[in-house]
Amino acid sequence: xxxxxxxxxxxxxxxxxxxxxxxxxxxxxxxxxxxxxxxxxxxxxxxxxxxxxxxxxxxxxxxxxxxxxxxxxxxxxxxxxxxxxxxxxxxxxxxxxxxxxxxxxxxxxxxxxxxxxxxxxxxxxxxxxxxxxxxxxxxxxxxxxxxxxxxxxxxxxxxxxxxxxxxxxxxxxxxxxxxxxxxxxxxxxxxxxxxxxxxxxxxxxxxxxxxxxxxxxxxxxxxxxxxxxxxxxxxxxxxxxxxxxxxxxxxxxxxxxx
Numbered sequence: 401x402x403x404x405x406x407x408x409x410x411x412x413x414x415x416x417x418x419x420x421x422x423x424x425x426x427x428x429x430x431x432x433x434x435x436x437x438x439x440x441x442x443x444x445x446x447x448x449x450x451x452x453x454x455x456x457x458x459x460x461x462x463x464x465x466x467x468x469x470x471x472x473x474x475x476x477x478x479x480x481x482x483x484x485x486x487x488x489x490x491x492x493x494x495x496x497x498x499x500x501x502x503x504x505x506x507x508x509x510x511x512x513x514x515x516x517x518x519x520x521x522x523x524x525x526x527x528x529x530x531x532x533x534x535x536x537x538x539x540x541x542x543x544x545x546x547x548x549x550x551x552x553x554x555x556x557x558x559x560x561x562x563x564x565x566x567x568x569x570x571x572x573x574x575x576x577x578x579x580x581x582x583x584x585x586x587x588x589x590x591x592x593x594x595x596x597x598x599x600x601x602x603x604x605x606x607x608x609x610x611x612x613x614x615x616x617x618x619x620x621x622x623x624x625x626x627x628x629x630x631x632x633x634x635x636x637x638x639x640x641x642x643x644x645x646x647x648x649x650x651x652x653x654x655x656x657x658x
Contacts, residue, residue, distance in 0.1 A: 406464050410422060411423050432587055454470050482563060495538055504524070504552075523556075562594070564593070566595075
């Protein structure tokens with residue numbers, strides 16, 4: 401598998417902060433894998449995500465996309481290679497659902513791939529279960545519905561790197577599983593997928609690799625089973641847990657000790 405996006409020795413230290421909020425972090429996103437970024441609140445997950453997306457410039461370290469410095473890639477070219485789903489996806493105007501999803505096709509205007517716009521927009525809405533909402537104003541939707549519209553926009557972009565920051569946060573159980581299956585299917589089709597998740601069981605069930613952060617530092621990277629041990633979870637989260645084996649799938653299941 402090829403490394404699509406990598407960060408090496410990345411440190412982020414805002415001027416107003418007394419200490420770095422991310423320090424000497426390494427990460428590699430490989431084609432064909434779902435890479436879960438996990439850790440407690442304030443661990444640095446979203447900051448590392450922002451660095452990988454090109455939205456946050458690190459104070460030191462390197463960030464490369466397909467071996468080229470990320471900062472050297474023009475915005476239009478970057479948009480044709482990676483798609484980003486942020487935690488907040490506010491829509492200021494009265495755009496319909498379909499109009500917002502179609503915005504994901506903007507990088508391909510006046511290219512031969514523009515011919516696939518209608519097909520990809522329809523497929524993205526179907527995958528996220530929002531086809532019936534296509535003519536609704538986004539501002540009239542619930543938080544979970546808006547989250548699915550934002551994900552559909554990212555899927556319609558149709559690129560090989562997906563960066564998803566807490567894509568399941570506002571969703572009900574069924575749609576959480578839908579999103580995680582979509583991430584896995586995109587990886588199976590060859591995409592490099594990174595997702596920030598708080599649900600450790602989702603990381604165990606759907607991740608090919610996991611990176612655990614704490615206090616701005618990478619604690620461990622590897623397979624989810626290797627990274628998310630009971631001892632390490634207790635150390636990082638301050639919460640004792642048991643890790644059981646699911647009787648059907650054999651996947652580890654994290655259960656807090658109560």
